[in-house]
Amino acid sequence: MINALGKVLKRMHYPLEVMLICVRWYAAYPLSLRHIEEMMAERGVFVDHATVHRWSIKILPILAAVFRRRKRAVGSSWRMDETYIKVAGQWKYLYRAVDRDGDTIDFLLRAHRDHAAARRFFERAIELHGVPEKITIDRSGANTSAIESMRADSGADIELRQSKYLNNIVEQDHRAIKRIVRPMLGFKSFRCASILIAGIEIMHMIKKGQLSCPADRAASAADQFYSLAI
Template identity: 65%
Template sequence: MINTPNATVSKALKRLHYPLDIMLTCVRWYVAYPLSLRHLEEMMSERAVSVDHSTVHRWAIKLLPALGKAFGPCKKKVGRSWRMDETYIKVKGEWKYLYWAVDKAGDTVDFLFCAKRDKAAARRYFEKAIAENGVPETVMIDKSGANLAGLNAINADREVPIKIRQSKYLNNVVEQDHRAIKRIVRPMLGFKSFRCARIILGGIELMHMIAKGQMKCDDGRHRSVAEQFYDLAK
């Protein structure tokens, strides 16, 4: 049980009146498994907890950014050989774009949700990823001209350029990673706003990184994936 949440989570809890343990459980289930909000409403009802599906959504929007912020310092370092790609996510009936990369071992480097798929979006993604993870030695991308242009723009400001490899067939690691995200998103039946999509996708990515073992446990004690997620609120 979490008795004293950290300051960031405490701020997010304003006007949320349910016990934190219940809220964290619902939010974790939502971003960890292919469940709709109405599934969660029914599941909590079976546990004698009366909560509306829209309330669960509000908890997710409030808590996930705070938990993501807490995860930052706990994230393990990634390798310097990246595989980068993007995928389509529907928001209000229109396609938007989730950029991300994994390293050679399949660990998530970083992610960014963008309204457009162009050079500016690709450059913004690489700038964010480099700022938070350091400069890679090599980046592998598909045949996307926008991604290549974004990387070339990054290299234009560097004395030692990042090596760029383009291949339609060598990005299997990151494409397999796509499937895990799409599996969680599918029951959500699309997003109603870009902001909500960005937050929920960030939570799914957070849960996915924890599941892949990317969270540091400084005391050396083995914790389950669920325990690690709840630890972020402490």
């Protein structure tokens, strides 16, 4: 990870601490890039908003990979749903799942809302966390067929439940992500959207206590985020 981050930072002329602060602010709070530019200027650091965007695109994938390795285990009862994200003027679909306690299982941005997208989401989540005991969804035909096809192909004993009421927990959790995305006024490309949403999801999971840290060391959400770069 250190080598990967070192390669990214090689041609950047700002201290790592400054870059991490800007990237964290962008992922953690409902701020535009110009807001961050102004806030840094008030602190005597002059950085263009486009530069902050470039830092985010380069740094967040590395931190996301570290977070995945250090993410706490989640429960075996999943609630899954998808929400809309605008990319290049068109609506795309952010698949997300949380467990019974509200901890994030996984997330995946896809161009289409169909069987293939839902199945890819479930396969990735299972690869990361193992096979769940239960998956609760709404009455989406694509999500239902994706789970049924996985059960048929793998023989996994997954209980499928279709309940709007039980799925409220993931629908409410979408709001934390949409609140950060809204000031960004849409994404210019699918790649940028995927990277930035991953950063937003990381900060959201850190705030929920999903980063594994030493039991004897209490750390703020900010310090936990910065620790991903160490």
